[in-house]
Amino acid sequence: MTNANIQEITFPDTHSEKDKLTYSLKNIIGIFFVECEDLLKNLDDSLQAVSKGEGDKDVIEIIFHSIHSIHEGASALDFKDMEKFARVFDCALNKMCTNQLEMTHAVFQVLLQSSNMLNDIFKASRDNQEYDREQAALLIQQLKDCIKSQNDDSLLNLSNEVPTAEEINFQPIKLDFDFCNTPLPD
Numbered sequence: 001m002t003n004a005n006i007q008e009i010t011f012p013d014t015h016s017e018k019d020k021l022t023y024s025l026k027n028i029i030g031i032f033f034v035e036c037e038d039l040l041k042n043l044d045d046s047l048q049a050v051s052k053g054e055g056d057k058d059v060i061e062i063i064f065h066s067i068h069s070i071h072e073g074a075s076a077l078d079f080k081d082m083e084k085f086a087r088v089f090d091c092a093l094n095k096m097c098t099n100q101l102e103m104t105h106a107v108f109q110v111l112l113q114s115s116n117m118l119n120d121i122f123k124a125s126r127d128n129q130e131y132d133r134e135q136a137a138l139l140i141q142q143l144k145d146c147i148k149s150q151n152d153d154s155l156l157n158l159s160n161e162v163p164t165a166e167e168i169n170f171q172p173i174k175l176d177f178d179f180c181n182t183p184l185p186d
Helices: 017-051 057-076 080-097 105-127 133-150
Strands: none
Touching: 017 057, 017 105, 057 080, 057 105, 080 105, 080 133, 105 133
């Protein structure tokens, strides 16, 4: 996201805290959509580089981080369809980044089609429209097949079950948010 896209968030003159929260959430979602546009552009540029034979590990990392950021943002903002699709896409790219999945022509074609579908799901989420759910389901299965074709998926949870903290060896860390001296509003 460029600085030109970031605007100061101001609250409308209302008396309702609910209105202020709704306004804030709409701004956050707007920022997420701008960020997604940038990430999808990076994804497209990177996939074009791969198609030209310029797909080194750095380019694959850019693709992975673009999808991962979209996945995490969609999850945080409860865009379920985008999160579900990006999650499997993210898993496939994670395997690729860790040299557990090779970039073959067939895998590249699935990634390219998946990129186009993620763009369609993004636009549908942003514009409150529909997208081809059957094609999305087919691509999710193809991504899972790519993951399973070269390695088992024992490290990945591709089901709809959420792993427990113990299963993922979750270790909480303390964050220090004392960087801002401005008191929070009441």
